[in-house]
Amino acid sequence: NAGVTQTPKFRILKIGQSMTLQCAQDMNHNYMYWYRQDPGMGLKLIYYSVGAGITDKGEVPNGYNVSRSTTEDFPLRLELAAPSQTSVYFCASSHYAPRTGRVLNEKLFFGSGTQLSVL
């Protein structure tokens, strides 16, 4: 398994440009998340999804959009890039298995991150 794969690893945007950060996982996890991490700070949750077709806002959703059309993919969209969105973005996934009666979703698996600069 590749785990959680993020692309691209680095990107520089001009103010007002748009882009999509890609995230894919091959572990058949139903939960997926997007975090951002500013220099010297902890992670902040942007959006999360509990399954295909279901998404919800986290702590800092403004300026971002997400979609979850498949279990594997959870892209993050920046429509009008701003300097305040300069950050490192991490995607993560976890699994909840209700039929087994065991909650597994505390253990998040993270991708290696996308470093984004908006100039």
Add this chain to the structure above:
Amino acid sequence: DAKTTQPPSMDCAEGRAANLPCNHSTISGNEYVYWYRQIHSQGPQYIIHGLKNNETNEMASLIITEDRKSSTLILPHATLRDTAVYYCIVRVRRLGSSNTGKLIFGQGTTLQVKP
């Protein structure tokens, strides 16, 4: 979810035990304590979690006080590769479809393991 307080930084000698404290004085009865770490420039890595009993796995031990208001993560024999930021997180483990698993990360403790 309860708020946590961690020291911003700690040092540890290589080969010694690293004891990382975390205060969560407002924790409620159904909230779990989780620990993750982040090695420079990488995504965070799950370490361990627990409710009220002490827990141990191949990476670390978690000691939770009887009143559950604080906990300590123990790395028994720290190596240079354990240098990282360690995050203590407290959250409710809700059962059912609303159990989103989302974790709120604070600023953590930067552990520097020195030779």
